[in-house]
Amino acid sequence: MRKKFNVTGTCIPNKHYMVNTSNKMKKIIRLIEDEEYFIINRPRQYGKTTTLYLLEKLLNEDSEYLVISISFEGIGDLIFEEEKRFSKGFLNLIERTLFMGNEEISEFVKNEKNDVETMDDLSHFLTKFILKCNRKVILMIDEVDKSSNNQLFLSFLGMLRNKYLLRNTGKDYTFYSVILAGVHDVKSLKLKIRPEEESKYNSPWNIASDFNVDMSFSEEEIGTMLDDYTENKGVVLDKAYFAERLYFYTSGYPFLVSKLCKIIDEKIMAEEELKWEKDYMELAVKEILKESNTNFDSLIKNIENNNDLKVLVKRIILDGTDITYNQDNLIINMAIMYGIFKNNNGKVNIHNRIYEQRIYNYMSSLIETSTEVGAYNQSAKFIKVNGDLDIEKILVKFQEFLKHEYSEKREEFLEADGRLVFLAFISPVINGTGFAFKEVQGGEEKRFDIVITYNKKMYILELKKWNGEEYHKKGMLQLAEYLEQYSLEEGYLLIFDFRKLKGEAGNVARSTVTFEGKKKEIVEVYC
Numbered sequence: 001m002r003k004k005f006n007v008t009g010t011c012i013p014n015k016h017y018m019v020n021t022s023n024k025m026k027k028i029i030r031l032i033e034d035e036e037y038f039i040i041n042r043p044r045q046y047g048k049t050t051t052l053y054l055l056e057k058l059l060n061e062d063s064e065y066l067v068i069s070i071s072f073e074g075i076g077d078l079i080f081e082e083e084k085r086f087s088k089g090f091l092n093l094i095e096r097t098l099f100m101g102n103e104e105i106s107e108f109v110k111n112e113k114n115d116v117e118t119m120d121d122l123s124h125f126l127t128k129f130i131l132k133c134n135r136k137v138i139l140m141i142d143e144v145d146k147s148s149n150n151q152l153f154l155s156f157l158g159m160l161r162n163k164y165l166l167r168n169t170g171k172d173y174t175f176y177s178v179i180l181a182g183v184h185d186v187k188s189l190k191l192k193i194r195p196e197e198e199s200k201y202n203s204p205w206n207i208a209s210d211f212n213v214d215m216s217f218s219e220e221e222i223g224t225m226l227d228d229y230t231e232n233k234g235v236v237l238d239k240a241y242f243a244e245r246l247y248f249y250t251s252g253y254p255f256l257v258s259k260l261c262k263i264i265d266e267k268i269m270a271e272e273e274l275k276w277e278k279d280y281m282e283l284a285v286k287e288i289l290k291e292s293n294t295n296f297d298s299l300i301k302n303i304e305n306n307n308d309l310k311v312l313v314k315r316i317i318l319d320g321t322d323i324t325y326n327q328d329n330l331i332i333n334m335a336i337m338y339g340i341f342k343n344n345n346g347k348v349n350i351h352n353r354i355y356e357q358r359i360y361n362y363m364s365s366l367i368e369t370s371t372e373v374g375a376y377n378q379s380a381k382f383i384k385v386n387g388d389l390d391i392e393k394i395l396v397k398f399q400e401f402l403k404h405e406y407s408e409k410r411e412e413f414l415e416a417d418g419r420l421v422f423l424a425f426i427s428p429v430i431n432g433t434g435f436a437f438k439e440v441q442g443g444e445e446k447r448f449d450i451v452i453t454y455n456k457k458m459y460i461l462e463l464k465k466w467n468g469e470e471y472h473k474k475g476m477l478q479l480a481e482y483l484e485q486y487s488l489e490e491g492y493l494l495i496f497d498f499r500k501l502k503g504e505a506g507n508v509a510r511s512t513v514t515f516e517g518k519k520k521e522i523v524e525v526y527c
Contacts, residue, residue: 003232011050017232017261019217019225019254023048023056025211028055032138032177036209037164039144039293040181043339045255045295048214050182054141055179059138066105066135067175070097073143087122088113108132112166125160125172125237135357136176157186158204161348164208180205183337216252219243229261235269237276245281248513251342251352256297260284286435289357296358302338303359309335314363316348317356317438318397318419323348353437360438364423379429385396387455391433391492395461396508396524398425399492402527416425417462418527425451430454449482466497466526479522490521497526 006016028051031038040048052069057423059065070093091113109129113281114124130137130464131247144153166172180186215339217225223243226410229235250256264276303310308331325343326332334349335341342351350356382394403422423438429437434454450461466472476493483491508525 003228005229005258005265006261007045008050009260010053011047012053017225017229017258019221019257020228021051024051024213024215025058029058031209031243032059032179034209035176036188037160037205037207038180038185038209038211039180039205040211040215041173041183041185041337043253043337044183044298046412047254048487049142051215052142052179052181054348057141064104064136065138067138067140068092068094069140069142069453070306071142074430077147078327080152083119083152083155084117085120086152087116090122091116091125105133119155119159123163126163128176130173130175133401137178138179140181143180144180144186145184155205161204161207164373173256175403183462185337193502215254217247217250217254217257217454218252219247222246222252222257225257225261229265233265233274235265235276237464238278241278242276242281249281249353253339253352256288256352256354259288259293263287265407274318279456280436285354285357285437288354288360298338299340299355299358302335302340306331306334307338313340313350313359317350317359318363326367356385357437360423361419361427363421364427367420368424377429382429388457389430389452389454389459391452391459392523393524394426394429394509395494397420397526399527402427418465419424422463423496425449426452451486459492460486460488460490461492461494463494464496466495475520476511476513477515480513480520483520484486484515485520488520490523493522495523495524495526 001014003015003017006012009021011018019090040051053327056067056069069168075093079086091109095106095109095113098109099132104503112128116122142488149424160174160178163172163174164178167174186208192473220243220473223239226237226239226242227508230237232238246257246260250260261279261284264280266285268280268283269276304311311336312323312331316323323332325346325348334339335348339351350359379396382390384390423436426436430452434452436450436452452459452461460477460479460483461484464475472495479491479493507524507526509526511522511524513522
């Protein structure tokens with residue numbers, strides 16, 4: 001069977017190129033063997049459903065286990081309105097799940113479910129059901145978010161919790177292990193019982209063990225998917241290079257890893273060549289950033305729906321502000337839950353570079369649509385005869401744009417949005433041919449670096465505010481070091497300079513900086 005990279009729904013090993021997640025599975029199996037109840041709460045398109053599918057397959061290889069895998073997706077809302085409807089609906093899901101491979105037990109559920117009308121009835125039924133099965137019964141429920149803000153669902157969890165506690169003291173029989181999967185962490189459920197009440201933390205699922213399995217793909221794991229791909233399709237590629245670059249851009253976010261591979265395989269690579277060139281990686285990143293998909297839609301929607309989060313995102317990606325991770329900070333935890341942030345050694349970062357770039361593009365687009373930038377940045381003006389970019393000309397024109405458009409409110413405006421204005425200015429210039437990637441560098445002086453590739457050449461720009469001569473010298477040396485990393489001889493520095501008296505603002509200067517014995521030319525433009 002011809003395989004492909006999959007970015008929608010469950011990944012099936014004989015249909016899709018997949019990462020080898022055996023080490024993750026071993027850790028999850030260990031939790032089950034220890035009779036733990038736990039929650040796999042991860043962002044959308046993070047591999048939760050595929051993990052449950054693979055887990056079920058593994059457990060079914062052992063005859064002592066009986067796996068009941070159900071989902072709350074697509075069951076409607078009426079089921080959560082009353083105990084009788086929920087109890088019968090839950091048992092209907094179990095009956096249908098068991099019908100294919102355990103017809104006798106499925107028939108038992110069918111015959112007994114008519115007597116179940118309350119949560120207490122359901123509890124008693126489950127006791128009889130476990131005894132009837134005479135196996136270690138594992139319950140998996142996917143898409144629990146469907147009902148996570150519902151009192152009836154909490155009553156169901158409370159019933160399972162009570163049976164769990166009684167089982168541990170030898171007073172009841174219940175599921176050997178229960179696994180819930182969804183975006184939200186049901187352990188810290190925030191529920192509004194009545195419309196007039198404030199939302200309160202009210203989850204009975206405090207019996208759940210911590211789920212500390214890293215479900216992002218490591219560089220090594222990405223390499224296993226590339227192995228699957230090359231062995232199946234006969235494609236030639238530099239596995240070490242592409243595994244590193246895929247991780248660099250995605251931080252192992254499963255959807256993004258597979259999507260980039262899919263773009264290269266189906267849109268960029270010529271079918272007759274069966275070879276990945278190294279520049280395909282940047283082309284794929286450029287392509288994914290142009291497209292619309294539900295993952296990016298959710299990213300922007302979640303930021304726009306919470307102004308505190310929007311402000312925090314802006315501080316992190318534009319200003320390079322160091323934000324300490326704190327598990328009690330609701331904004332930070334919410335953003336981590338949605339996959340916008342990650343906890344990086346105790347600091348809060350945007351989860352991955354693709355997301356950073358998408359957010360940059362979105363914020364700069366808002367600036368572009370609210371200014372007269374189009375009168376200044378026609379791309380033809382900034383292309384040399386040989387097709388290369390004239391970066392110095394772009395910076396000088398941008399300087400002119402600011403002088404004319406923001407002379408009165410220049411300092412107030414640029415303190416907050418100057419870098420976004422520049423991104424909005426340069427985007428149409430390189431769009432369609434070039435590619436720009438932005439990165440904030442931390443340290444004493446926050447640096448906003450832009451790496452541009454255009455016509456197979458690379459350019460490095462640094463944007464920063466003027467903070468004095470001492471910091472400026474350090475910054476020049478840092479830029480020279482950065483140029484050396486990319487084996488470049490020339491770099492560009494755009495300085496937002498708010499000095500009133502000395503007249504430095506508006507100047508263009510050229511400097512030579514020596515780093516480790518190598519001279520680097522730096523063009524400085526002051527705005």
